Amino acid sequence: MYLSLGLFGNAIVSGLLLGGFYAAVTIGISISFGMLDIANIAHPGFIVLGSYGAWYANSRFGVDPLIASVVLMPAFYLLGAGIYQLYYHAFERRGDASLRGLAFFFGLLFITEVGLILVFGVDYRLVRAPYIGPSLYLGALEFPLRLLVPFLASLAMVGLLWLYLSRSFTGRAILAVAQDAEALRIMGANPQRIKRIAFALSIATTSLAGAILIVIQPVEPSIGRDYIGRVFAIAVLGGLGSFAGTVVAAILLGIMESLTATFYGPSWSPAIAFGFLLLALAVKPSGMFGR
Amino acid sequence: MRGWTFLLLAVLVAGAVYAAAAAVNNGYVFFAGYVVLQYVVLATAWNLLGGYTGYVNFGIAGFFALAAYTTVALEKLAPLPLPVVILAGGAISGLLGLGMGYLTLRLRGVFFSIATLAMAVVAQTFVVNWNFVGGSAGAFVIRPQFTAWLRIDYIHYLFLLMLGLCVIALATARLIERSRLGDGFAAIRDDELAAEAAGVPTLRLKLIATALSGAFMGMAGAPLPYYVTYLDPPSAFSLSYAVNTIAMPLIGGTAAWPGPLIGALLLATLQQLVTVTISSAVNLLIVGLMLVGFIIIAPRGIIGWFGIGAGLVRKGKRR
Structure with missing residues (x-):
């Protein structure tokens, strides 16, 4: 296969934009797994739920999917708070979070998937929006708006979350609970409440991440599974809990997948995420930006 | 009960099951029974790692389907007797388990779990791109009507083989529980750091568990193409294999070998009934809800209600 510079450049650009989307998908895991140590493998399931929320609002009422997902965020926040409450009482409080906690989230992943199949069927769903289709051009480089708009929305969400965590009182308490829950208790804050807020936030991000997903590609209920490997690979390589690391790792994976898809064929790209994850686990489990 | 007595008893029970199924003489009994038995093997295999050492494997479909595709590949290359094919599939999946474990078992258990989940997706990617075994279009395998010798109906033969695998898997699980190996596994599950400090070779034991568990999953999957x-x-990498296989030991109880057996018999039979009477999507939803419900309400599973397994965990030596 001959290597054209334009093809290569466009593969890098679409990988970069795809990476922005991966950051949106992963940021919730960086909070729940990276900071709270809750291995929420059902996270991609909630992202698909977010996609269906955006799809329903879009196809039924004609609302822009991204705006609809922001409106739906409080509902996802409440869902997250409820799940954490259940998780806390059933597992975390008993100190039995590892085996049964994992199986619990696995069950949740499966229930959301089958539930969506029962309600909406197994057809692929897609949304309509003015930015799906046209592209911006910068010389020979093509910036499809279908990828560019989600990229910007994703960076905005990550930026706002970072501002919240580093500036607000509750946000700093979340960072503190990630370091030492016991010390936080001594300082007079309730770690369980802080963790509930943080976990609820992580689920709230899935609303927008889901909308971004359905803008980028058609969605069916079981598509979440393809993202489990990617999401955890990025979170681990980004150094669990580091936002900057998550964004860098997401973009890195996006570019690698895009290059693979361009030069070897898209059916191989899921294998890249796994290679990425194994490499991260085998070489440097604390990630690129590990503490 | 000594090991040999148990094995003899298990073989007798298996013989009785086969005789009963043959007495009914209904093709559907063997068809549905095969699936139930396959889940007994899968659940017991998963529990060797998940229940005894506490490491959660989500990649069941990967181990299972890889062996099934080994069968497809072998059938095209060199047709061998089915028991040999089953051993080959078990060896391949056991090696896969060994490799996965070697790369990820030195880390915290969660990383292993996530890696297994991703592994199943990647194994599927490889099979989709592997045109020799049919790629994404799938592969047809011709099932002979009768076996070459004794001329038994082939479905009866598959049923019989799976019954044999059940006996071997359960006897292995029971043997491990009562051996030093089982004590080592339990030490890892209860407190890995303390076990390591006390001189238990944790990595080696975990690798043994992963390889054994993977091998049995492979052996359960190898006859699948003929079925x-x-x-x-x-369909080979269907997530429902993973959910079922994890739900069964957790519902039955993970502490001792009767747990996965009871869970698998109960859940798989229930599923066969619901699939026939209601629908297969609803039956998967039931499994998901039962899994979540049981781990919240009855963390020690059905055998916990009868106190089986509770003593085994606390007593240091037991023979």
């Missing part, structure tokens, strides 16, 4: 006669990646 379904048409195998394609989405």
Whole structure:
């Protein structure tokens, strides 16, 4: 296969934009797994739920999917708070979070998937929006708006979350609970409440991440599974809990997948995420930006 | 009960089950029974790692389907007797378990779990791109009507083989529980750091568990192509294998070998009934809800209600 510079450049650009989307998908895991140590493998399931929320609002009422997902965020926040409450009482409080906690989230992943199949069927769903289709051009480089708009929305969400965590009182308490829950208790804050807020936030991000997903590609209920490997690979390589690391790792994976898809064929790209994850686990489990 | 007595008893029970199924003399009994037995092997295999050492494997479909595709590949290359094919599939999946474990078992258990989940997706990617075994289009396998010798109906033969695998898997699980190996596994599950400090070779034990568990999952999957006669990646790598296989030991109880057996018999039979009477999507939803419900309400499973397994965990030596 001959290597054209334009093809290569466009593969890098679409990988970069795809990476922005991966950051949106992963940021919730960086909070729940990276900071709270809750291995929420059902996270991609909630992202698909977010996609269906955006799809329903879009196809039924004609609302822009991204705006609809922001409106739906409080509902996802409440869902997250409820799940954490259940998780806390059933597992975390008993100190039995590892085996049964994992199986619990696995069950949740499966229930959301089958539930969506029962309600909406197994057809692929897609949304309509003015930015799906046209592209911006910068010389020979093509910036499809279908990828560019989600990229910007994703960076905005990550930026706002970072501002919240580093500036607000509750946000700093979340960072503190990630370091030492016991010390936080001594300082007079309730770690369980802080963790509930943080976990609820992580689920709230899935609303927008889901909308971004359905803008980028058609969605069916079981598509979440393809993202489990990617999401955890990025979170681990980004150094669990580091936002900057998550964004860098997401973009890195996006570019690698895009290059693979361009030069070897898209059916191989899921294998890249796994290679990425194994490499991260085998070489440097604390990630690129590990503490 | 000594090991040999148990094995003899298990063989007798298996013989009785086969005789009963043959007495009914209904093709559907063997068809549905095969699936139930396959889940007994899968659940017991999963529990060797998940229940005894506490490491959660989500990649069941990967181990299972890889062996099934080994069968497809072997059938095209060199047709061998089915028991040999089952051993080959078990060896391949056991090696896969060993490799996965070697790369990830030195880390915290969660990383292993996530890696297994991703592994299943990647194994599927490889099979989809592997045109020799049919790729994404799937592969047809011709099931002979009768076996070459004794001329038994082939479905009866598959049922019989799976019954044999059940006996071997359960006897292995029971043997491990009562051996030093089982004590080592339990030490890892209860407190890995303390076990390591006390001189338990934790990594080696975990690798043994992963390889054994993977091998049995592979052996359960190897006859699959002859059972379904048409195998394609989405059905071979179906997530429902993983959910079922994890739900069964957790519902039955993970502390001792009767747990996965009871869970598998109960859940798989229930599923066969619901699939026939209601629908297969609803039956998967029931499994998901039962899994979540049981781990919240009855963390020690059904055998916990009868106090089985509770003593085994606390007593240091037991023979």
